[in-house]
Amino acid sequence: MSAPANTRSFRTRLALQTIVVAGALVAGFGTAAWWYASRTLERSVDDRIIAPAQRVWNRIDPYTTDAQFKMIADLVFGTSPDRNSTHAALVVQEHAQGKTLFATPNAPKDLDVYFRSCFPTAEEIQRAPQGPHPGGAGGPPGPPGSRRREPPPPRGGGGFDELLGTPGYDLGRPPPPDDELPFRPQMPMVREPTTFTARSGGIDWRFGAFSSPSYTIFVGLSLTDVYAEINRMAWWYVSAGALGLALAGLGALWTSRQAMRPLERVVGTAQRLTASDLAERIPLQKDDNREFAQLIDVLNGMMQRLEASFQQAVRFTADASHELKTPLAIMLADLDDAVRHSTPGSTEHERFTSLFQEATRLKQITQSLLLLSQADAGRLPTHPETYDLSTDLERLIEDGEILCEQAGLKLEHHIQPGISVHADRALLQQVFQNLLSNAVKYNRPGGSVSLSLSRQDGMMVFTALNTGPGIPAENQQRLFERFFRGDKAHTRQKDGFGLGLNIATELARANGADLRLVSSKEDETIFEVRMPAQAEMVAA
Structure with missing residues (x-):
């Protein structure tokens, strides 16, 4: 998370406050x-x-x-x-x-x-x-020079x-x-x-x-x-005051820099923390002040507890997902057999079909949770390779034409040829499939879906645009959270369980790509995937 645009540096603020106080004095x-x-x-x-x-x-x-x-x-x-x-x-x-x-x-x-x-x-x-008068002691005054004084x-x-x-x-x-x-x-x-x-x-x-x-x-x-x-004294005082303020400002900057060093270590350590590595701690130095030492000690204890809780949650999710795989497989096999042996159109057939669909949905959720737990722990298996993404997207275009035809939508695509990437083909394909599925799912009747691939400043840029209703501004910030759905009542008017975009984000990140919402307004929502492209091969 980046700092707000109007946030000012504490170091600068401390120096300015010191200069103001010193200037007033x-x-x-x-x-x-x-x-x-x-x-x-x-x-x-x-x-x-x-x-x-x-x-x-x-x-x-x-x-x-x-x-x-x-x-x-x-x-x-x-x-x-x-x-x-x-x-x-x-x-x-x-x-x-x-x-x-x-x-x-x-x-x-x-x-x-x-x-x-x-x-x-x-x-x-x-x-x-x-x-006494000048003419003599007590005598009448005479004309000037009349008598000797x-x-x-x-x-x-x-x-x-x-x-x-x-x-x-x-x-x-x-x-x-x-x-x-x-x-x-x-x-x-x-x-x-x-x-x-x-x-x-x-x-x-x-x-x-x-x-x-x-x-x-x-x-x-x-x-x-x-x-x-007086004017010379005034100029002297002004010059001496300006010099004093300059020295006070430099002293304040130096003091604030010394005081902020422990906080810089805190910020640096916090920036290096990831879900896959919560074991790092803030180093404590001998010359740290007591207040900063207490703060660092509290933060290290908090990170230790956070690491333990996070690891426990990851293990629970992975273990639960893994343990549910076998029972779900048996349940799906039995329900599939029951559907095939029941009379089509009968009450038992409809009931077994509904149970089979719900079990399949539960299996998908379990697989998604297992995938996310692996991503959180930094153990998501990837097999990167360099391949031609422009050619690989042809299969995605075929799937998109089928989905759009079934939904009564129009598909447009603009794929620039010769764009290669170094990534896990299957995981990146799953990211594009998720964006295509959402573009079809959250569209208006008779609308359109547009897919494009281009090279911009050495980056591969894939965009998915649909003409569905805009995403409310209050939902845009939470769009990539787990289990978040715009349908607050979870009425299942649209199929899904709120993990698709979060999974797509984790898969994109695992391949060094960035998935983001570019814009969303009435009749136009654009998602974008951006990652480094491989250098173009020049024919001999």
Whole structure:
């Protein structure tokens, strides 16, 4: 029996399931790792904003000029950002009118709405502590450059200066000149620094807002490099995940192959089992897992019991058939004598004739069972020879003409000459006789029977076609079973006992031939016998 067309390999299914599970784990882990790495990278942008912002904050006051802002930007960012740079930007806006006091050339020009939303409220400005003014401690602010700025108090131990990477002041040193832009008295911070992301000119920016009572400075970094790094990480995770899935698939195939080896031995042994040889057992190996070892042990025990039961049934059938031969022969001889000595037309004559016919039928059944028992045991006697089948079928055609004439049927035949086979002549002839008998028996009145013999691709093909009613689909699969008859009530509307096609199948198999039902539909049923043909003899 072949596997259904939609049956999938367990090995393939196991490998696919492993790949799916591994793929889900890899995808989940990769997604989580990528999300965490991208969030960490984005948080690092805020840290990169706060550090330069603190350095700018410590160098400005409400009177810082544009030139000083430019020098501060050059000092803090390493170089003053030009118009083509998208790395860092500095914007300073005062609160009263929202005027931009300073902006690096590359600063976005269309983000005023975002900038103003970060301005402190009046209440926050009022609550802000009053820090020192650049014009002197506690003194009124003066115009830019009106007075020399005093240095801030000393910062012990480096502290914040070391964190920013800029040196603090030493009390023993004179104040530096104005153009060196030293640290100034710390301005009060109105609110905690805030950050936001905005898009301008096709570039995403991350800005930090730092507010004093007078103005807010905005330090921004482009996210282009950040997004590029995130994309590189995504591709890396995808590539690593694909490689991991490929390795998982190969590992799953290897594991499934190792796991399926015991089952392959089971299948191989089962395929080699035949009715004539049930003695074969599934070999058990030392490296078999316990579950497979138990399965193999159970299957071997089952085959042992099956072999014993089958041999017992074969012996019983053969013995019974053999023992019935002598009594049936005596019974038939006595009934034949009784029929010949009884008066024709009398009640005794009709009774003896009916008994003789039933005894003859019983003899045929006995002979058929004996033949089948021999075939089951692989002891069917065969005497193969090479002969001209085309010539041998002439006798079958003669028998067919007689049978069809008696049944009122028409016989058609198409026999290709010169087809030889190597088989048991008598057994193969019995197969053809059975098909011819059925074609005549299960036909409609006035129908026809067609017999043909041809060579196709080195094979001998014999077909028997009749015009009787079609065989129901539910009966076609059971047609070759023993004692199966389409007449479920066994009313004997057609003579037979359900062994003809089964015997024909066994006889065909014994000769290396295959008997099958090709098709059966209304007014046409076709049976076919196919076996290797001998090479054509070429005349010298």
